[in-house]
Amino acid sequence: MNGEFLIDRKSGIAAWKQIADRIARAIDAGEFDATGMVPPETELAEHFGVNRHTVRSAIAALAEGGVLRRVQGRGTLIEKRARLVYPVGRRTRFSEGLGRQAAETDIKLLAEAEETASPLISAALALEAGAPVIRIETLNTADGVPISLATHYFSHARFAGIGGHLAAWHSITRALAEFGIDDYVRLSTEVTARMASASEVAHLALGTTPIVLETLAVNADSAARPIQYSRTLFAADRIALRLDTPGG
Amino acid sequence: MNGEFLIDRKSGIAAWKQIADRIARAIDAGEFDATGMVPPETELAEHFGVNRHTVRSAIAALAEGGVLRRVQGRGTLIEKRARLVYPVGRRTRFSEGLGRQAAETDIKLLAEAEETASPLISAALALEAGAPVIRIETLNTADGVPISLATHYFSHARFAGIGGHLAAWHSITRALAEFGIDDYVRLSTEVTARMASASEVAHLALGTTPIVLETLAVNADSAARPIQYSRTLFAADRIALRLDTPGG
DNA sequence: TCGAATTTGTTCGTATGTATT
């Protein structure tokens, strides 16, 4: 947490917010692991070149978000939360991905709708332009904690009624199995990051840093025919994507 | 760009900033591709439920960042800039990755230092705890545009003086070749996202959304011995990572 | 070429929020 760059007063971001973000990032980087607590308010105030009131506002916001806990007379303690690692590879499945990191994972169906495919989606699914597709929105959780928010597209001609199967099975893999898909593989994954919208913040229960990792992925059946196009949002402060590139 | 979620007045983020972010994201999603311009200020003001001045502040920030261009009497035009796709896989090399997307790439040495390895780095490089390592900071550009900011760690025992070679060759691959490394492969990559620090914003020339994709990667020689541990930051609004999952 | 409509640019003033002392 270097002090060479102080607070930008014209950034459109309040000073307390900037300080809260930097404290959160320093915690994330493990800078206070030795003590398990944040430096005293007076010290932070001097470090950032602001008044102690401002530091207190920052800490209050972090305490509100469950990142810190203030104890009068002792200091400001860090509530620990490990970042989960989500493997992305040829056989990516939400239900298996987190493995031992979570006791129980769940996929909840948020919405289902029939649409005509946009050019992007029809290309990804190898459908004719404007072909009917099923859009499915899911919230994926691990031990009750929201992990990701996904939008899936399937060909309507081939997967009519998949929403019902998903709602029953709580598993994409099993819902696809109802249509004779015994196995599927991931063809491609593209990752970007951005600020979350207000509704995404709400669904993913994002805290002080509403940043999401956005993945665009295409899955194919064993005959290499594309069957699923998905856009998935991960809470960036809760999840790291891991790409394993073994073999050779 | 739905209007159901308006502006959060208690978020610590100024209204103009929130609007700027949302306009930027709508542009990114291609919502204004039909006209190539943003709706008129009065319309945006009504849409977001704010005064026209506030919208103007948002647009001013985006214009400053080169996202928009205002023309009196005509409207506010979108400056197009395609997002580059950076492939990440078993044979990831910056000099080759962007391929036809850029005419010329360059790696500039920013700093070199000798350090003792942290537990994380010594584990990644299969070194003894506290072994001396070389830390190298580079700025990687494509056609003059900053793409990524990287910190690389190498064993000092094996790669003493690599900084000089890197400065001379402007290529990690060639610098490693000076030490007899004919080929190397990537073992793993971990991707997260976060807000950029002020110095990172400066190096990467980030605009209104100072979000970076952070990758942690380990490269190994042909004998599968780890030789390089790197942390790389990509400008999230300029780069998408493509995770290659070969085989099957 | 004219003129109305549209859209951005500018300048007042006022009120509120944020941060410091």
Add this chain to the structure above:
DNA sequence: TAATACATACGAACAAATTCG
């Protein structure tokens, strides 16, 4: 708690440039 400075946001009016019939 109170005084102060500055950034933010709103409202109204008008100016200047562009478009289009």
